Amino acid sequence: MIPYVQSFEAIESVTAVDPLTVKVRLKRPFAAFLTTMAMFPASIVSPTAVKKYEGEFWKHPVGTGPFQFDSWNVNQQLTLLSFDDHWRGRPEIDGVIFLPVGESAVRVKQLLRGEIDIADNLPPAEIDSLAKNPHVIVQEKAGMNTGYLTMNNDKAPLDDQRIREAIWCAIDRDQLIKSAYSGHATKAVTLVPPTLWGSHTDLTDREYDPEKAKQLLAAAAADGVPTPIRLQLFVMTDPRPYMQQPRQTAIFIKDSLAKVGIETEIVTNENSQHFRRMTRGEHQLGLAGWTADMPDPDNFLYTLLDLDNINDVGGNNMSRYRNQKVHDLLAQAKVEMNQETRAELYRAAQEQIFADAPLVPLVHTSVRNVQSDAVSGYLLHPSSLNRLRLSKLAK
Numbered sequence: 001m002i003p004y005v006q007s008f009e010a011i012e013s014v015t016a017v018d019p020l021t022v023k024v025r026l027k028r029p030f031a032a033f034l035t036t037m038a039m040f041p042a043s044i045v046s047p048t049a050v051k052k053y054e055g056e057f058w059k060h061p062v063g064t065g066p067f068q069f070d071s072w073n074v075n076q077q078l079t080l081l082s083f084d085d086h087w088r089g090r091p092e093i094d095g096v097i098f099l100p101v102g103e104s105a106v107r108v109k110q111l112l113r114g115e116i117d118i119a120d121n122l123p124p125a126e127i128d129s130l131a132k133n134p135h136v137i138v139q140e141k142a143g144m145n146t147g148y149l150t151m152n153n154d155k156a157p158l159d160d161q162r163i164r165e166a167i168w169c170a171i172d173r174d175q176l177i178k179s180a181y182s183g184h185a186t187k188a189v190t191l192v193p194p195t196l197w198g199s200h201t202d203l204t205d206r207e208y209d210p211e212k213a214k215q216l217l218a219a220a221a222a223d224g225v226p227t228p229i230r231l232q233l234f235v236m237t238d239p240r241p242y243m244q245q246p247r248q249t250a251i252f253i254k255d256s257l258a259k260v261g262i263e264t265e266i267v268t269n270e271n272s273q274h275f276r277r278m279t280r281g282e283h284q285l286g287l288a289g290w291t292a293d294m295p296d297p298d299n300f301l302y303t304l305l306d307l308d309n310i311n312d313v314g315g316n317n318m319s320r321y322r323n324q325k326v327h328d329l330l331a332q333a334k335v336e337m338n339q340e341t342r343a344e345l346y347r348a349a350q351e352q353i354f355a356d357a358p359l360v361p362l363v364h365t366s367v368r369n370v371q372s373d374a375v376s377g378y379l380l381h382p383s384s385l386n387r388l389r390l391s392k393l394a395k
Contacts, residue, residue, distance in 0.1 A: 029335040031342060035294040040385065066091045066389040075100060092377065092392045102238065111136070111370060117393065118371045118378065120386075121239055124182030127368050135373050139380040140184065143367035144292035146191045146300065147242035149253065149360040152284050154320040157225045164357040165206065166216035167285075170260045172208040173362055176252050180245045181365060188361035190350045191290070191300045195364070195382060198297035198343045200350040206357075213260040230263045234286035236274040241384045242289030242365050249287060249362075278318045279311075288318055292383050297346040302330045305353060321358035 010030045015023045026033065036042065046062035053060045061069050066088065067080035078098040082091045099116060101107045107119040108126055112133070122130075131138040149167070157163045173187045192199040221227045235250040236243070243249060247268070254264040264285070269277060278286045293299050303309060307327050309317040326349050333345040367384050374394040381387050 029337065031334055031337055032294065032296045032298045035296045039294050041293075067096060070095065088389070091389050093388070096388055104239075111372065114372065117375050118369060120369045120384075121241065121244075122368075122370060123239065123245055124180075124184055124368075127184075127370055128182055130370050137371050137373050137375070138368060139371070139378075140366050140368045141380055141382060142186075142193075142195045143241065143365055143384065144193050144195050144295065144382045145242040145289060145365055145367075145384070146188055146193055146361060147185075147240075147249075147287070147289040147363045147365060148188065148191065149362060150278065150283070150286045150288045150318045151359055152281055152286075152318070152320055153322070153358050154281060155284050157220065157229055158231075158284060160220050160225055161357060162216040162220045163225065163229070164360075166213040166220075166260065167257065167262070168206050168357055168360045169209045169213040169216070170262070171253060171256045171360060171362070174208070176249065177363060179252060180249045181363060184368060185363040185365040188364050190354065191304055191359075191361055192297050192346065192350065193292075193300075193364045196292065196295055196297060196300075197339070198346040200347045200354075203350065203354055210260050217261060228261060228263055230265070231257075231284045232265045232267050234267050234269065234274060234278055234283040236271045236287060237268060238271050240271075240289055241291055241367065242363070243287055244365065246287055253285075275318075279313070279315055281312070281318075281320055283318070286318065290316075297342075298330070298334060301326075301346060301349055301353075302334070305358065306330050319358040321353075321356070323352060323356060326352050 010026045010028055010033065012025045012027045015025075017023050044064050045057075049060060049062035050057050059072070066083055066086045068083045070079040070081045072078045079095065081095040082093060084090050101110065104122050104126055107116070107122065108130065110116045111119045111130070127138055130136045149171070151158045151164050151167065153159055177183060177185045177187065186194070187205070189203045189205045190200050194201055217229070233250055233254060236246050239246060250266050254266060257264050274286075275288070277283060278288065290300060290304055303316050305317055305319065305321050305326065307317070307322045309315040310320050310322070329345050329349040329352070333342045333349070336342045336345065367380055367382055369380055371378060375391060376394070377390040377392045379387055379390060
């Protein structure tokens with residue numbers, strides 16, 4: 001992943017000062033280093049196990065968490081056991097079993113039958129229905145995420161800013177939130193969620209305005225943009241925290257664009273293939289999103305919109321947006337150690353990004369989960385990570 005790759009590249013040396021202290025010297029300033037190293041992928045692991053298993057370490061993980069790896073039947077079941085000697089003390093529960101179940105309806109039935117204790121990533125309507133059950137607890141808090149419509153700026157007619165702005169104005173995001181998120185989201189204007197410092201909350205949005213969209217399309221057509229405009233819209237099969245009903249969202253966008261004269265073909269791929277194809281730039285339009293790896297605007301703006309991150313092997317700038325001013329602002333923010341100055345740089349970058357409209361920010365979703373009333377102490381995390389150390393299960 002981009003953030004900790006940057007951190008590793010910035011490291012000049014690592015020295016053990018004592019058994020509990022490590023000294024890290026960087027080659028260059030990197031303002032987000034500490035927050036990056038606080039990410040879960042940067043957790044300390046056993047050097048003995050790494051040497052023993054080498055490339056197979058991922059099958060035999062040994063770390064410093066409150067649970068220890070027990071067994072993993074890929075795509076069927078992952079089992080963790082509580083670690084008796086954890087430095088914070090043994091967790092209250094004996095262990096955790098993760099069961100990947102693709103169908104949300106099946107997960108709901110498993111929860112109601114008492115076969116599972118927690119279900120996540122359920123459609124909003126399912127959660128609203130379960131909330132009426134006295135034996136079910138629904139948790140909700142504002143998340144650190146963004147769902148957006150990416151537009152491939154390398155492909156005509158999306159290389160024309162007027163077309164991109166027209167698409168923005170054609171989508172009623174307030175209505176999208178009602179229909180695809182059951183109201184449990186807020187309208188996005190920038191990629192940086194308002195729960196994160198550095199979000200430019202004072203940007204004046206492009207409001208839903210189909211007539212303006214038609215005018216922009218007509219102006220582009222008068223300058224030679226071929227009409228009618230026909231676009232492909234890539235959509236993933238399975239929900240994500242920021243895209244809880246991808247198929248419904250895609251149909252909503254398709255219908256919205258049809259009203260202003262843009263024809264859209266929906267192309268569906270399973271999730272990994274969906275993002276792989278968009279990374280390679282095969283799409284014109286595509287549903288995408290991001291959940292914070294770390295609480296820093298760099299994780300959204302640089303990762304998703306910097307020209308450094310355009311490539312065919314994992315670059316997350318799927319809009320293929322290139323703006324030297326934005327790149328310079330983001331580069332300066334990387335080495336600026338004063339947070340308020342950094343915030344000003346990020347606000348300036350967001351203003352330029354908004355003006356260029358390389359993508360359409362759609363929503364910032366609430367993080368929600370459903371659990372049995374036998375579970376207590378489970379703290380919902382705004383990044384959608386599972387934190388189960390303090391959880392208890394009534395017997």
